[in-house]
Amino acid sequence: xxxxxxxxxxxxxxxxxxxxxxxxxxxxxxxxxxxxxxxxxxxxxxxxxxxxxxxxxxxxxxxxxxxxxxxxxxxxxxxxxxxxxxxxxxxxxxxxxxxxxxxxxxxxxxxxxxxxxxxxxxxxxxxxxxxxxxxxxxxxxxxxxxxxxxxxxxxxxxxxxxxxxxxxxxxxxxxxxxxxxxxxxxxxxxxxxxxxxxxxxxxxxxxxxxxxxxxxxxxxxxxxxxxxxxxxxxxxxxxxxxxxxxxxxxxxxxxxxxxxxxxxxxxxxxxxxxxxxxxxxxxxxxxxxxxxxxxxxxxxxxxxxxxxxxxxxxxxxxxxxxxxxxxxxxxxxxxxxxxxxxxxxxxxxxxxxxxxxxxxxxxxxxxxxxxxxxxxxxxxxxxxxxxxxxxxxxxxxxxxxxxxxxxxxxxxxxxxxxxxxxxxxxxxxxxxxxxxxxxxxxxxxxxxxxxxxxxxxxxxxxxxxxxxxxxxxx
Amino acid sequence: xxxxxxxxxxxxxxxxxxxxxxxxxxxxxxxxxxxxxxxxxxxxxxxxxxxxxxxxxxxxxxxxxxxxxxxxxxxxxxxxxxxxxxxxxxxxxxxxxxxxxxxxxxxxxxxxxxxxxxxxxxxxxxxxxxxxxxxxxxxxxxxxxxxxxxxxxxxxxxxxxxxxxxxxxxxxxxxxxxxxxxxxxxxxxxxxxxxxxxxxxxxxxxxxxxxxxxxxxxxxxxxxxxxxxxxxxxxxxxxxxxxxxxxxxxxxxxxxxxxxxxxxxxxxxxxxxxxxxxxxxxxxxxxxxxxxxxxxxxxxxxxxxxxxxxxxxxxxxxxxxxxxxxxxxxxxxxxxxxxxxxxxxxxxxxxxxxxxxxxxxxxxxxxxxxxxxxxxxxxxxxxxxxxxxxxxxxxxxxxxxxxxxxxxxxxxxxxxxxxxxxxxxxxxxxxxxxxxxxxxxxxxxxxxxxxxxxxxxxxxxxxxxxxxxxxxxx
Numbered sequence: 001x002x003x004x005x006x007x008x009x010x011x012x013x014x015x016x017x018x019x020x021x022x023x024x025x026x027x028x029x030x031x032x033x034x035x036x037x038x039x040x041x042x043x044x045x046x047x048x049x050x051x052x053x054x055x056x057x058x059x060x061x062x063x064x065x066x067x068x069x070x071x072x073x074x075x076x077x078x079x080x081x082x083x084x085x086x087x088x089x090x091x092x093x094x095x096x097x098x099x100x101x102x103x104x105x106x107x108x109x110x111x112x113x114x115x116x117x118x119x120x121x122x123x124x125x126x127x128x129x130x131x132x133x134x135x136x137x138x139x140x141x142x143x144x145x146x147x148x149x150x151x152x153x154x155x156x157x158x159x160x161x162x163x164x165x166x167x168x169x170x171x172x173x174x175x176x177x178x179x180x181x182x183x184x185x186x187x188x189x190x191x192x193x194x195x196x197x198x199x200x201x202x203x204x205x206x207x208x209x210x211x212x213x214x215x216x217x218x219x220x221x222x223x224x225x226x227x228x229x230x231x232x233x234x235x236x237x238x239x240x241x242x243x244x245x246x247x248x249x250x251x252x253x254x255x256x257x258x259x260x261x262x263x264x265x266x267x268x269x270x271x272x273x274x275x276x277x278x279x280x281x282x283x284x285x286x287x288x289x290x291x292x293x294x295x296x297x298x299x300x301x302x303x304x305x306x307x308x309x310x311x312x313x314x315x316x317x318x319x320x321x322x323x324x325x326x327x328x329x330x331x332x333x334x335x336x337x338x339x340x341x342x343x344x345x346x347x348x349x350x351x352x353x354x355x356x357x358x359x360x361x362x363x364x365x366x367x368x369x370x371x372x373x374x375x376x377x378x379x380x381x382x383x384x385x386x387x388x389x390x391x392x393x394x395x396x397x398x399x400x401x402x403x404x405x406x407x408x409x410x411x412x413x414x415x416x417x418x419x420x421x422x423x424x425x426x427x428x429x430x431x432x433x434x435x436x437x438x439x440x441x442x443x444x445x446x447x448x449x450x451x452x453x454x455x456x457x458x459x460x461x462x463x464x465x466x467x468x469x470x471x472x473x474x
Numbered sequence: 475x476x477x478x479x480x481x482x483x484x485x486x487x488x489x490x491x492x493x494x495x496x497x498x499x500x501x502x503x504x505x506x507x508x509x510x511x512x513x514x515x516x517x518x519x520x521x522x523x524x525x526x527x528x529x530x531x532x533x534x535x536x537x538x539x540x541x542x543x544x545x546x547x548x549x550x551x552x553x554x555x556x557x558x559x560x561x562x563x564x565x566x567x568x569x570x571x572x573x574x575x576x577x578x579x580x581x582x583x584x585x586x587x588x589x590x591x592x593x594x595x596x597x598x599x600x601x602x603x604x605x606x607x608x609x610x611x612x613x614x615x616x617x618x619x620x621x622x623x624x625x626x627x628x629x630x631x632x633x634x635x636x637x638x639x640x641x642x643x644x645x646x647x648x649x650x651x652x653x654x655x656x657x658x659x660x661x662x663x664x665x666x667x668x669x670x671x672x673x674x675x676x677x678x679x680x681x682x683x684x685x686x687x688x689x690x691x692x693x694x695x696x697x698x699x700x701x702x703x704x705x706x707x708x709x710x711x712x713x714x715x716x717x718x719x720x721x722x723x724x725x726x727x728x729x730x731x732x733x734x735x736x737x738x739x740x741x742x743x744x745x746x747x748x749x750x751x752x753x754x755x756x757x758x759x760x761x762x763x764x765x766x767x768x769x770x771x772x773x774x775x776x777x778x779x780x781x782x783x784x785x786x787x788x789x790x791x792x793x794x795x796x797x798x799x800x801x802x803x804x805x806x807x808x809x810x811x812x813x814x815x816x817x818x819x820x821x822x823x824x825x826x827x828x829x830x831x832x833x834x835x836x837x838x839x840x841x842x843x844x845x846x847x848x849x850x851x852x853x854x855x856x857x858x859x860x861x862x863x864x865x866x867x868x869x870x871x872x873x874x875x876x877x878x879x880x881x882x883x884x885x886x887x888x889x890x891x892x893x894x895x896x897x898x899x900x901x902x903x904x905x906x907x908x909x910x911x912x913x914x915x916x917x918x919x920x921x922x923x924x925x926x927x928x929x930x931x932x933x934x935x936x937x938x939x940x941x942x943x944x945x946x947x948x
Contacts, residue, residue, distance in 0.1 A: 001832065003496040006560040007488060013564055014484035017571035022477040031583050035806045038587035046595035050834035053561070060568065067584030072573040079581065079798070082818070084573030086480040087527070090487055094534065096566040096774050097491035099546040099558030107553065109505050110541025113512035121520035138612055139816040149664055164668020165639045166646060182794040183817055190623055190792075190815070192666035194638020238798060294818075300570050301820055318664075320656035324553070324712060324909035324918065328896070332509045341664070341815075342613035343657055344556070344768075346775055358475065360524035422802070435798035444798065 001053075009053045016057065020065075021072065021086065024451070028428025029073045031066065038067040074451040075430040077460060080238075080266055081371075081397075081448035083298035091354030092300045095347040102345035104325050105333035112334055115349035118356065119305060125361055126271035126291065129284055134307040135339040136348045140265035141183035143290035143306040144232070146318070146340060148174065148191040150288065150308070151230035151259030153317045160317070165192040173221050175199045176232035177209045179242055181263060184232050197226075206393050207242035207437075209233065215252050222256075230259045235280045236267025239435050239444065240392035240400050243267070247282025254285065262289040265304065267396055269297035270372075273365055279395060296371070296397070296448045297364065299352045306340070314339055371397045371448040374457045378445060381461050391442050399445040400437060403468045416471060417441040423467035430460045475527075483527045490531065494539075495546065495560065498925070502902025503550055504543045512541040548925040549904040551934060554712075554740055555845075555871075555922035557772035565828030566774045569821040576819035578799050579807035586808055589823035592830065593779060599835055600745035600765065603758055608781040609813040610822045614739035615657035617764035617780040618706070620792070620814060622648065622665040624762065624782070625704035625733030627791045634791070639666040647695050649673045650706035651683045653716055655737060658706050671700075680867050681716035681911075683707065689726050696730075704733045709754045710741025713909050713918065714866035714874050717741070721756025734760040739778065741870055743771035744846075747839055753869060770845070770871070770922045771838065773826040780814070788813055845871045845922040848931045852919060855935050865916050873919040874911060877942045890945060891915040897941035904934045 001009070041063040071082050100108040102115075119134035137143045153160055155172055165172075174188045178200045188198045199221070202213040218228045231253050233244040246262060253260035262283055268291025270276040283289065289307045293299035308314050319338035337343045356364070375397040382388045382401050391400040408416050421434045421443045433444050443464075447457060475483070515537040545556050574582040576589075593608035611617045627634055630642055639646075648662045652674045662672045673695075676687040692702045705727050707718040720736060727734035736757055742765025744750040757763065763781045767773035782788050793812035811817045830838070849871040856862045856875050865874040882890050895908045895917045908917050917938075921931060 001560040001564075003492040003560070006495070006564070007492040009564055010488035010492065010560075010567075011485055013567055013571075014481060014488055017567075018477040018481040018484065020571070021480070030580070033583050035579065035583070035803055036587070038584045039591055042588070042591045044591075044594070046599055046830050046835050048835050050837045051831050053564070053828075053832055055831060056564070056568075056828055064584045064588065067582065067587065068572065068574050069580065069582045071575055071582075079575075079577060082573070082575050084570065086475040086477070086484075089570050089573070090475075090480070090483055090527070090530070092570040093484075093487055093491075093567055094530075096558065096563050096570075097487075097494070098542065099556070099563070099774065100542050101545055101553075101556050101775055103553060105509065106504070106543065108541065108543045108545075109507050109509070110512045110538045113510070113541065114516070114538065117513055117516045117518075120518070125520055139818045141816045141818075145815060152666075159668060160663040160666070161669050163645065163670045164663070165666035166642050166671070167668055168640050171637065171640050182796040182799070186792070186794045186815075189634040189638070190665075192626075192634070192639035194633060194641055195635050196637045197640070238796070300573065301575055301818060302816070318660070320660045322656040322712070322909075323915075324907050325656070329509055341619060341660075342615045342776070344613045344615075344775060354527075354530055356520050357525050357529060358527055360521050362522055363524045433798050435796075441797075 012057065024070055024073045027070060027073065029075050029431040030069045030425045030428060032426060033067050038063060069431060072449065072451070074449055074453065074456045075460060076449045077445045077447060078431040078433040080446050081296045082294060082301055083296065083450045084300040085298045085355065085450045087358040088298055088300040088351045088355040091351035095350045098347060100347060102336055102347070103343060104327050105335055106327040106329050111345070111347045111349070112336055114353060115336065116334060118349045118353045121356060122293065122305060122352070123307065126268060127274065127277050128307065131284070131309050132307045133311045134305050135336055137304045137306050137340050138302040139304045140181070140263060140290045140292055141186065142341060143304050144184050144261065144263060145187040145190060146306060147261040147288040148187045148230055150314055150317050151261065152191055154259060154313060155227060155229045158316065170225060170227040171197050172227045172229035173197050173199060174230045174232065175201055175214060175217060175228070177201050177203050177244070179203055179207050179237040179239060180232050180234050181238050181265065184263065207237060207240050209244040209249065211245055211248035211252060214249060218252065218256050218258070228256050228258045230261060233260060233262050235262055235264035236396055238266070239437055241267060241396040241398045242392065243279045243395060246280050246286065250282045250285025260286040262286045265290050265292040266295055268292065269295060270368060270396060272361065273368055293352055296368065298450060299355050303348055303352055367450070371452070374452070374454055375399055375447045377454065378447065378457050378461060391437055397447045400442050401445060402442045405472060414441045417443060420468040420471040423471055424463055427463065427467065429463045486531065498544055498547045501544060501547065503547045503905040504899045504902060505541050506900060507541050512537060543905060546923065546925070548923055548927065548930045549934060550923045551919045551921060552905040552907040554920050555770045556768060556775055557770065557924045558774040559772045559829065559924045561832040562772055562774040562825045562829040565825035569824045572821060574821060576810060576821070577817060578801050579809055580801040580803050585821045585823070586810055588827060589810065590808060592823045592827045595830060596767065596779060596826070597781065600742060601748065601751050602781065605783050606781045607785045608779050609810055611778045611780050611814050612776040613778045614655070614737060614764045614766055615660065616815060617778050618658050618735065618737060619661040619664060620780060621735040621762040622661045622704055624788055624791050625735065626665055628733060628787060629701060629703045632790065644699060644701040645671050646701050646703035647671050647673060648704045648706065649675055649688060649691060649702070651675050651677050651718070653677055653681050653711040653713060654706050654708050655712050655739065658737065681711060681714050683718040683723065685719055685722035685726060688723060692726065692730050692732070702730050702732045704735060707734060707736050709736055709738035710870055712740070713911055715741060715870035715872045716866065717753045717869060720754050720760065724756045724759025728759065736760045736763040739764050739766040740769055742766065743769060744842060744870060746835065747842055767826055770842065772924060773829050777822055777826055841924070845926070848926070848928055849873055849921045851928065852921065852931050852935060865911055871921045873921070874916050875919060876916045879946060888915045891917060894942040894945040897945055898937055901937065901941065903937045
């Protein structure tokens, strides 16, 4: 495709995306296709001859769009807000269009240096001290894995350069809570700790870790001759956006020489609001933090940031230095390949840069405060409605609800809850994610899509009541 | 940014990228900025108030483009071809513009199912049997890590669900060669094997693993009571594009019950040419394969594919199943989150799909054959020129060269080689990556950027001779 052909197809694509975004509100939020329906519409073998780009647009309309659940829809309240506002989309378009890679600093200096600039902007925006250095990763799953690897290697004094984890004689232990994200569990298993060595510390009535239980767990393990290695604190858990108490956990981490990783994937974005920072008070005592600007903040996916206090340690764990990557600038520059797992890196900083530049810190703050207010409004409605319950503190933008009609409990209540949530999703009027809390199903309402205004939350609340009533009268 | 504002800025961006791509040939390939120069041009604090998108275009021209080394330039012969042809760029634009995520199949069915379709297309294109199932990862670094984790867990019979790697009593051993990619080494260390347990098997005069040395190494370890776990075979090494002999290595892997991972990150693309497939003969005997369509083939970065014969094993190692990800479609669909490390996934299949659709298999084959021919032409020139040497077989599109003027050897030769290569890069006329081979510096010429025609390789050869002469007369 020549630049001139790109110009033509590209303009058409821009118009297509503009129309698509403008039309979202009139579309059902969740795709209702059955498994295999999309696949069946495509040829089973690749085309031998080139097709024109017209075919792409035809397939897009006929085969792909019907198979999408619409994360950018104003009635999307599922999972978490994975916002891709159009300012950030354009930043990502620049990245792909430029087509440059970060392997070494020299392989495109601006790719590395704009990442340094923007990660330092974000550090200031969330109120972290200048002791922290950041890097962009793909997702928090990867960030948590990197944190656990760094913890493992600090505890073993770089066992990777000798016999590896398999040569350690004292089992290393990881501490989190059952409310921590599933990726933390996964990272602990992938990093080689093993399920037997992951501790789920007791949580309080707000689903936050009890520091005294954490300390007791560590002491028990020490008495057993085991080696405490990592504590995971979550700033905004997935189920209820609970906040583990960082300050006392950091004190425990320091006391026992254990790595403290803060998973602020979801709620890190909220820290651009000074009034929210009390929720991670003590965070300066951590060793690593994950914040996902690709969630609520609005950097187009994927853009997860990983901050550490000791970048030299990170580099020592992650670095490789083969001859083909050496340049005479080494030593004077950052080579971000040594700050994570992949060698090749996209110019991801662009999409975070265009977001911050075109919305400004104040613009971002205003949107997040709107969402917090909308969540509190919904909380108040739910609390005031007979039979409806709010199941966890609404500290952020997620409201955990259940409708408990008289006479329903246990598994009947579970199937009722899953029933009305599925009805909401199938109706196309809104998208919600059910989850379990203390062994019972409930429904998470995650407020915060870029286009979600107060009226959309009002509409959601009507839909929830409608579908609960419909499910009741089955 | 409203869809209408996006339309305006988006059209401008398309024109900007079209102009940028059209102008590449007139620009210096390598940025000559000094460390810190880009960074110094940006404010040290984030903007409080929103800036118009004009600012983005201004900064792009004034601050970012001067800091780019131009991977899409026809005179780019460094590292590897990280091709981002404009058809694939548009596929990625669709992905970011749609703004949907893969967490569960239900969270956007088309995202999962188009990935299934296109990965099966690619499987057919490279001549793999239908026994293989594929998934898109970010890079081969991650793919190799996943392979080593899968090998580790097969060998330990899912030790991760018990005491982890740290509970194993027999150290697990990884086998590769010193020619394997640095990411394999890194993956082995991150997966917990430890440097002491990585073996570098002897290679022959073509830099390919000697199967008899591999088998001897395994036998020695078994006699020592160690546990052979993984063999890494490379299909197209980074330094010289050497090809490890897969068939005898697969036989050894089977004989000793060891996992065989084939790193075809670079040369996997070449397997769309039936005449090249003898270079990985026996590949059906492997357990996992990495192929990077984001290299020579031309899917915009990042798009690395990982194929396995036993997807159930992969899922068992990688899966998590928290309640908030469960849907009633589970069991009838693929949930690709369980095929790799990250939970959240971009709609990456789009950029591979638009590439294959708009170039057709024949179009892709024609381009790759052009590049092979250009590499062979350069090889012939180098062989015919006095003092110039080709240092490794040119089986693919990479030519490893050294100019050895009379009287220069050892470190003097090294500094001469690095000197003229740096001159080429600084001249802006071409970009080359030096590397070491058998302890001495040489220069890799990696042919295969999309826009590199025969005349560009001719021009490169003139520049190489010119700068070698300039360096000589210092």
